Amino acid sequence: MAAKEVSACLIVIGNEILSGRTKDANLAFLAVNLNEIGVRLREARVIPDIEDTIVDTVNECRAKFDYVITTGGIGPTHDDITADAMAKAFGVKIGIHKEAYDRLLRHYGDPALFTPARQRMARIPDTASLVDNPVSVAPGFQIGNVFVLAGVPMIVEAMFHSFKHRLVGGTPVLSRTVRTSLPEGTIAEPLAALQSRYSDLEIGSYPAFRQGKISTGLVLRGTDAIRLDQGARELVGILAGMGGEPDLLEA
Amino acid sequence: MAAKEVSACLIVIGNEILSGRTKDANLAFLAVNLNEIGVRLREARVIPDIEDTIVDTVNECRAKFDYVITTGGIGPTHDDITADAMAKAFGVKIGIHKEAYDRLLRHYGDPALFTPARQRMARIPDTASLVDNPVSVAPGFQIGNVFVLAGVPMIVEAMFHSFKHRLVGGTPVLSRTVRTSLPEGTIAEPLAALQSRYSDLEIGSYPAFRQGKISTGLVLRGTDAIRLDQGARELVGILAGMGGEPDLLEA
Incomplete structure (x- = not known):
């Protein structure tokens, strides 16, 4: 079976990440969960809340990768400009999406609470389809191969599970980890x-200080479990022979 | 005084970040510490250990931003390809750097411990200058406007402090934070x-669930502390009038 790679790029939209104030918590979740369905995260970009930057980055990445996921900038405040930027990137109009509007109206119940600011969250680019938000209702959306999600990790996780069936994955990447007490410099040559x-395998070496x-x-x-096990066992043998106390983990 | 923006881009090189196995811990440190010297982190990219990708990304970013900082891929193992990729990006040769070699030889003491793999860490592109590594000796380097650092956070922090005097910063961005008990949807209109x-200020709104x-x-x-204080006090007044229990922080 030939392995087929299906690639994804994550675009994290948010000044709060670039200022160092907030740490991104979505990359690792998406990387692991995309890989489970055979989609490999191949790049991530963190960009500011600037329309031109969002438009250019989305257009570059959607041409380059099979899928693009964006996080951030779809809330009710003036700095939430992602939906408009997506419409611009795809050259389509944006307006109130009836289904999104109805969901939000039901959620807020009282029309007085469904403020014009909250109504903005029902603005979806034409040709986009909704991505459900089981946490706080305001939907994300899919337009072309781009999935536009909220930024709050709990919502990202829920949204991901609500749209992941739309992704057509390839062969998942499997991994084996071998820990050793030896430093990189000692094992570099047999490892190479x-x-x-x-x-056919990709072997990475990561120093740790614990x-x-x-x-x-x-x-x-x-992508081939048999080859992986073979390589991992061989590595364990090499390290054991060097007194490296190898420890094999199945992931 | 007109504010002058000096921009930086961070390139995180590493399959281990893109696979979700390791969480990046350098972006936030660099964002905050760059800003203190008047350099604004404007973009970050996480890319795999693939030479062509590194070369293309570095060449794109070094043309686009005042400074580029890279992390990862300068160790002794076969997957450490950053130094070679930088030489290729700048179209220069790479070879053993005498000063780097001498430092490493002194550090390992016994020439038997200074293995060919460890000697690789003295390979530095021509025209580059060293960046000191007070933690584990193996240096980073500067080539043009690109600073090439290790990936381990402790080493990144030490390297940053050893080269930051080479950066010519502009006007640092200052901030004020106002916390309120009101949800975004309620305050979006007065906030806009x-x-x-x-x-002249950039006002961001970030929902939190605690x-x-x-x-x-x-x-x-x-960049103007007086304007910031003015805007923050005005915001506090608006939120207090709405029963939003505002809390002002000086950062």
Whole structure:
């Protein structure tokens, strides 16, 4: 079976991430959950709330990757400009989406609470389809191969599960991790030799400092479980022979 | 005094971030510390350990921003390809840098420990200058307006402090934060009106869910402290009048 890669790019829209005030918590969730359905996160960009930047970045990325996911900027305040930017990127109009409007009206109940600002959250670009928001109702949307989500992690997670069936994935990437007490510099040469014997796998080496001790995490990635297990066992053998106390994990 | 913006872009190089295995911890540190010296982080990209991607991304970003900082991929293992990619991006040769080599040799002491893999860490592109690594010796480097750092946060922080005097900053962005118990949808309209009266400030609105309660963080950013204080006090007045229990923070 030939592995087919389906790629995705995440665009994090938000001054609050770029200022260092808020730490992004969506990249890791999306990376892991996309991979489970055979979609590989190949790039992520963090960009400011500037319309031209959003338009240019979306247009570049939607041409380059199979799927694009954006987070942030779809709330009720003046700095929520993502929906308008998407309409501009796709060259379509934007207006009140009846289904989105009805959902929000039902949610707020009292029309007095359904302020003009909240009504803005029903503005969806033409040709887009809604992405359900089981947490706080205000929907995201899909336009072309771009999925536009909220920024709050709890909502991102719920939205992801509500649209993931629309994604057509390829072959998921599997991994094995081998931890060793040896530092990178000691194992680099046998590791490079292993990598050249297993060119179908991607072997990454990550130094770690825990409780004042250096160790190394070696991650083997690939789409063929048999090859992965073979490579991982071989690596464990090499490290054991060097006194590296290897520890194999199934992920 | 006219505010002058000096921009930076961060390029995070690493499959381990894109796979969701490791969470980036450098963006927030760099954003805050760059801003203190008047350099504004305007974009961040997370890219895989693929040479062509690194080359293209660096060349795009170094033309677009005043400074570029990269993290990751300068260790001793086969997957550490950043230095070679930088040489390719700048069209220069790469070879053993004598000063880097001497530092590493002194550090490892015993020439037997200074393995060929570790000697790779002394390979620096021609025309680059070293960036000191007070933690683990193996240096980063500066080439043109690009600063190439390690990926481990402790080393990134130490390297940043060792090269930050080389950056020529503009006007730092200051901020004030006002927290309110009111949800975004309730305050969106007066907030938009305030933003239009203070077009020299950038007002961001960030919903938060804490202990099951919704609240909103409003962040005013700008380069003029007097205008910021004025805008923040006005916002506090508006929110107090709406029963929003505003709380003003000096950052």
